[in-house]
Amino acid sequence: MKWFFKILVLSILLQSFQCTDTNDSSENITSAQLETKKLEIQNYINSFSCSESGGCNYIAFGSKPCGGPRTYLVFSNSVNLNHLQDLVTKYNEIDNLHNIQTNAISDCSVPLPPNEIRCVNGICTIIN
Template identity: 60%
Template structure:
């Protein structure tokens, strides 16, 4: 009897760790990715900064080997949960597109920017 209870408990525990599958389109086009990126950059550009401490960055895109393609910089005045949701949607689409076309990449690590500044009210990566 104890074995049956343990098996049932184990089965319930394993079911609780199942992930929900996000349904992604199966025929993603480069134009869809471009349109989504434009939507995100337009949203970011609708906010201005007053000084360098008012800027931040977010990982953007999905390289086939893993990691972001680039980093976008934005003003801290932005609604961060909205931006994160938009970027997560894009990253998931980009990842699905990579799988769809069997993409490969150089697998180089793209590091976050170390020097971000506010130039004429726009957050900018300064090299």
């Protein structure tokens, strides 16, 4: 009987240490979810206008299957940069996860950051 009790306790202990996957990667990311997040970011950026004195900046956006950003977003320096970085970081993470889940491929080209950004009529614009 002691032997049975020891095995029972040991099996319960072993099960309590069993690994569990708490990563949300098992949840499939849809293109619609990506588009919704992208629109949220664009709407946030578009809610700020720029001025010549305030200036503009850019941030890498998206995750290509081969690595690197898909594109760059331009924005007014009047945005809350920490909030924008949080939004973009989360988007980039789910875009990367979507790439993995869908076995996405790309041309592996690397988009270059904008050379010049200007405030044109209150909108940050890439000048090439």
